[in-house]
Amino acid sequence: MTKAAYKASLTILLLALTLHAVGMANLGKGFLGLKDRYILVALAAQLASTFIAAYRYRLIMGALEFREGLGFFVRSYFKGAFLNQTLPGSIGGDAARVLELGRLGYRKRDAFYGVFVDRIVGLAGLLLLNLLANNLAPDLLPRWLFDLINAISLAGIAGMFVLVRVRKLRRLERFGVLQPLLALSRQLRRAYHSGQAILEQVGLSVLIHVLSILAMYALAHAVGMDIPFRVLMVVVPPVFLLTLLPVSLAGWGVREGAMVGIFMLLGEHKAMVLSLSVLYGLTLILASLPGLYFLLQPGRRSR
Numbered sequence: 001m002t003k004a005a006y007k008a009s010l011t012i013l014l015l016a017l018t019l020h021a022v023g024m025a026n027l028g029k030g031f032l033g034l035k036d037r038y039i040l041v042a043l044a045a046q047l048a049s050t051f052i053a054a055y056r057y058r059l060i061m062g063a064l065e066f067r068e069g070l071g072f073f074v075r076s077y078f079k080g081a082f083l084n085q086t087l088p089g090s091i092g093g094d095a096a097r098v099l100e101l102g103r104l105g106y107r108k109r110d111a112f113y114g115v116f117v118d119r120i121v122g123l124a125g126l127l128l129l130n131l132l133a134n135n136l137a138p139d140l141l142p143r144w145l146f147d148l149i150n151a152i153s154l155a156g157i158a159g160m161f162v163l164v165r166v167r168k169l170r171r172l173e174r175f176g177v178l179q180p181l182l183a184l185s186r187q188l189r190r191a192y193h194s195g196q197a198i199l200e201q202v203g204l205s206v207l208i209h210v211l212s213i214l215a216m217y218a219l220a221h222a223v224g225m226d227i228p229f230r231v232l233m234v235v236v237p238p239v240f241l242l243t244l245l246p247v248s249l250a251g252w253g254v255r256e257g258a259m260v261g262i263f264m265l266l267g268e269h270k271a272m273v274l275s276l277s278v279l280y281g282l283t284l285i286l287a288s289l290p291g292l293y294f295l296l297q298p299g300r301r302s303r
Helices: 003-022 024-030 036-063 070-086 092-103 108-136 143-168 170-174 176-191 195-222 229-243 254-264 270-287 289-296
Strands: none
Touching: 003 254, 036 070, 036 108, 036 176, 036 195, 036 270, 070 092, 070 270, 070 289, 092 108, 108 143, 108 176, 108 195, 108 229, 143 176, 143 229, 170 176, 195 229, 195 270, 229 254, 254 270, 270 289
């Protein structure tokens, strides 16, 4: 079984199990009476999130001496977002970003490390948001889940500090298998050469995820869920973290199962939560459609 077929099978299985737990008829009820204005707010928030992510990508690649203009990186990021949302294959949006830079004459290896750094700083923002939001409302989730989120967040942040510092361990250079790790560490240092750069880009990463949570908040109101924004700030980041696991297609199935599971701990109605999760997945696809437009345009170089 190919990787794409495995992901598709697991996605279908996870969605089927979640639908079985909720009930197809109940899911249909969750979509009745959708409020259009909230959907438009959600779409605007998600588009803003993607645009800011593209701007962060531009800052990182500029620090690594990729001399393209902001317009290029916005188009490239939206293309990658669209491919990540729609393609079941193994190429995906990140690889497409690397190949696009390669076609402009940059070394693909350097482009790969740049895209990897972008992914890492995005994850850093999500881990930090998980940690901060979780501890601002320590009594919201069960103690075991509260402790687990803290442990995962702290371990991930500590791992990133180690990754940045590992370049200083000269003795590791004798091991060929560790060369990619050392190269990534050096690129991280180049991208984050000052405290200001770190604060700016991690701050942008946190803002990107907050805007996505705002989109979720608007969609919750669209399906009739009256849930405070501060509650979503606590319960949604762990769901985002789980969807980063590369086991399903664009996080489908994983997101729905995680959403239903974690919101049930708060006493929310399963059908409403599943409707919210499906609607958010569709919003992600809609927000990535500028990428399809850019993919269909003739190639051009922007500086």
